[in-house]
Amino acid sequence: MSIEVKNLFKYYGSQAAVKDISFKVNSGEIVGFLGPNGAGKSTTMKVITGFISASGGEVKVCGLPVSSDSLATRKLIGYLPENNPLYLDMYVKEYLTFVGKIYKVENLKERVAEMIKKVGLEVEQNKKIGQLSKGYRQRVGLAQAIIHDPDVLILDEPTSGLDPNQLVEIRELIKSIGREKTVMLSTHIMQEVEAICDRIVIINKGEIVADDKAADLQLVGSKLTVYAEFEGTVSKSLLKKIPGVGKVEQVKGGWLLESKENIDLRKAVAKFAQENDILAITLRTEEKSLEEVFKNLTK
C-alpha cells in the first residue's frame, strides 16, 4: 500500500475542511482525486505530503506514518502543489539543481539532464522559468517533483490553466511517469480522470462520496435509465404505470425511463409493451457519462 488515509479530519479554526475520510492508493496505481472547488482535495494532499498536520486520523506513506516520520515520508513523495509555485527568476537547470541539492540527490548534474530529457524540456532548458509558457512551467514542476526518484507522486491540479494542446501533452507525460510510480492527482475535470486514472476517489464537502474504477462508476449510473422507442403513439401517463419506473422524459425519437430503484428496467418495459400490444423497436440501458455521475454525487 503506497498511501493509506484513515479517518482523517482537518479543521481550519472551527471549519472542518475534511471530515473522517479514509481511502487507500495501491502501489503502481494512478488515482484521480476528484471534487468540486472547496471540497477538500488540496487540504488532503497537503496532509499526505506533510505540509500541514492533520487534526485527527492517520496517514501512512509506504507504511510510514506521516505525523511521526515526516522527514522519511517526504523523501518518498514527489509533490506538485496547486498553481505550481516556481522561482521565476531562476534558470531551468539552476532551479532543478537547487531542488536536487535539497534532496541530496547524487550525481546531480546527470540527474538534472536526465529529468530535462524525461519531461521534454531540452529546447527550453537554458531559459529562465519566467520566460516559459505555462505548459513548459508545468514540465519544470513535474521534473522537480520526480528529481529525487520518489515512489509516490502527489499532483494537485496538474493541468489547470493549460491550453488544449498543452493539456494533452502533460496528461501523456503524467501517464508515462505513472508507469513507474504511484500517482495521486487532483482535478475537478471529469475527462481528466477518464483519460489518465485507474481509479477515482470523489470528495464532496470534505467527505468521500465514491471510490471505484471509472468503468464501475459508470455502470452504477447506467442501470438507472432505459432508452425506449415504440412503434406508434404511446402516452407518458401510460409509461409511468410500468412497475419500477420513476421519471419519464420524451427525447428525440423515443423515451427515457428512469428507474425508481437502481435496477435495469428493460424486462419490465418489454413486458409492458407485450401486454399492451405495443411494439418496442429499441430498448437499451443509457450509459450515463462520468460527468453526470459526478454531478449527481456532488450536487
Ligand code: ADP
Ligand atoms: P479544494 O482543493 O477541493 O478546492 P481545499 O482543500 O482547498 O479544497 O479547501 C477545502 C475547504 O477548506 C474550503 O472551504 C476552503 O475555503 C478551506 N480552506 C482551505 N485552506 C484554508 C486555510 N488555510 N484557512 C482556512 N480555510 C481554508
